[in-house]
Amino acid sequence: MVTHLLDLSIPAEDAAFGLMADFDADPHPNKVSLIAGAYREENGKPWVLPSVRMAKEQLRDENHEYLGIAGSPTFINLAKDLIFGPVVSGIQDNIGSIQTVSGTSANHIAATFLADRLRPNRVFIPSPTWINHKSIWEATGVTVAEYPYYSSSTKQVDMAGIIDTLDQAEPNDVVVLQACAHNPTGVDLTKSQWRQIADLCHERSLFIVFDSAYQGFATGDVDGDAWAVRHFTENVLALENHPGLCVAQSFSKNFGLYGERVGALHLVLPRNVSAQGARGEFMTIARREYSNPPRFGASIVQKILGERGLRVQWKHDLNTMSLRIQSTRCELRRGLEKKTQQDWSHVETQIGMFSYTGLTKEQVSRLRDEFHIYLLPSGRISVCGLNEGNLQYVIHAIGEVIKI
Numbered sequence: 222m223v224t225h226l227l228d229l230s231i232p233a234e235d236a237a238f239g240l241m242a243d244f245d246a247d248p249h250p251n252k253v254s255l256i257a258g259a260y261r262e263e264n265g266k267p268w269v270l271p272s273v274r275m276a277k278e279q280l281r282d283e284n285h286e287y288l289g290i291a292g293s294p295t296f297i298n299l300a301k302d303l304i305f306g307p308v309v310s311g312i313q314d315n316i317g318s319i320q321t322v323s324g325t326s327a328n329h330i331a332a333t334f335l336a337d338r339l340r341p342n343r344v345f346i347p348s349p350t351w352i353n354h355k356s357i358w359e360a361t362g363v364t365v366a367e368y369p370y371y372s373s374s375t376k377q378v379d380m381a382g383i384i385d386t387l388d389q390a391e392p393n394d395v396v397v398l399q400a401c402a403h404n405p406t407g408v409d410l411t412k413s414q415w416r417q418i419a420d421l422c423h424e425r426s427l428f429i430v431f432d433s434a435y436q437g438f439a440t441g442d443v444d445g446d447a448w449a450v451r452h453f454t455e456n457v458l459a460l461e462n463h464p465g466l467c468v469a470q471s472f473s474k475n476f477g478l479y480g481e482r483v484g485a486l487h488l489v490l491p492r493n494v495s496a497q498g499a500r501g502e503f504m505t506i507a508r509r510e511y512s513n514p515p516r517f518g519a520s521i522v523q524k525i526l527g528e529r530g531l532r533v534q535w536k537h538d539l540n541t542m543s544l545r546i547q548s549t550r551c552e553l554r555r556g557l558e559k560k561t562q563q564d565w566s567h568v569e570t571q572i573g574m575f576s577y578t579g580l581t582k583e584q585v586s587r588l589r590d591e592f593h594i595y596l597l598p599s600g601r602i603s604v605c606g607l608n609e610g611n612l613q614y615v616i617h618a619i620g621e622v623i624k625i
Contacts, residue, residue: 292320317500324471336361392426402439402573441543481518560620
């Protein structure tokens with residue numbers, strides 16, 4: 222029997238990108254997009270970080286030759302220092318790293334490598350989580366299981382659910398964790414909770430994959446946002462029988478380089494095990510998928526991280542973004558509580574770009590149909606889409622759709 226390509230069914234449209242297309246086609250003058258995970262300045266426009274502008278000016282004569290398969294060695298070392306901090310000193314052989322096509326590619330290479338070499342029975346991903354976590358791991362053939370991350374009743378981390386689920390994992394199973402500014406909930410673990418999970422993962426011999434997409438962007442504190450990664454890394458290095466961890470690192474949000482696709486993947490193994498062979502495996506996967514990573518975005522990042530003045534400016538830029546988001550959260554909470562006479566404290570205590578509002582699918586549909594306000598069916602909003610020009614309109618609309 223001959224199979225024809227014409228017989229292929231049309232896959233379901235990506236939820237976020239489909240909504241963005243609907244928003245673009247909407248002619249309503251007061252339409253509001255709270256969909257995309259991209260920072261917007263007070264007037265709702267894309268913002269090029271001043272540190273990035275300065276770096277680009279210095280890179281006017283940058284060449285456009287191919288990078289090596291592993292990417293820029295300078296960029297890789299700076300990326301490694303940024304995420305691991307002082308922990309990285311003296312353990313170069315225990316960390317195998319390559320430059321990737323942003324965080325998506327880093328997650329994909331990690332999943333492909335681990336499925337082939339570690340051969341876990343299951344990978345545990347948070348519920349809810351970034352939509353690509355599930356699709357990336359499903360493509361490897363590894364069974365995808367979910368652990369309950371968020372409690373809709375308490376609007377906090379479901380710690381009991383996490384522990385109960387991971388306690389059923391088997392040695393060499395993989396656990397995906399988000400390092401900070403959890404997408405989509407904005408609810409992060411405390412240090413005490415991180416320690417509990419680290420201890421459990423060690424006891425069960427579980428392999429960790431950290432997805433780090435918001436370091437510095439989450440709170441403005443580069444080191445604070447990397448605390449969990451560094452704590453787990455110290456555990457790996459200290460324990461000979463620890464299976465190890467990977468970190469998928471993205472520079473899209475914290476440098477505003479969404480379209481440049483800048484990322485890195487790091488594998489950490491105990492001190493008695495070299496990670497350099499695994500680095501070679503990463504390069505093999507990268508070679509067959511995209512040959513080598515983009516040069517220009519990585520050049521911007523390494524210019525900023527490598528020069529003191531630009532690095533100081535970049536940290537100032539991070540504060541600009543994180544403080545605006547925090548201020549917007551405060552105003553949104555205040556306005557919603559005044560409008561609805563309900564408790565909206567969770568909007569302000571959540572961290573980072575996204576807020577899990579608690580709105581139902583029906584309420585989200587009404588926001589779109591009646592008020593031309595677009596957000597994901599889960600009720601997740603991108604706080605960056607709010608500004609002085611639309612905040613009161615959004616508050617009014619939410620108040621209307623939640624009326625009993």
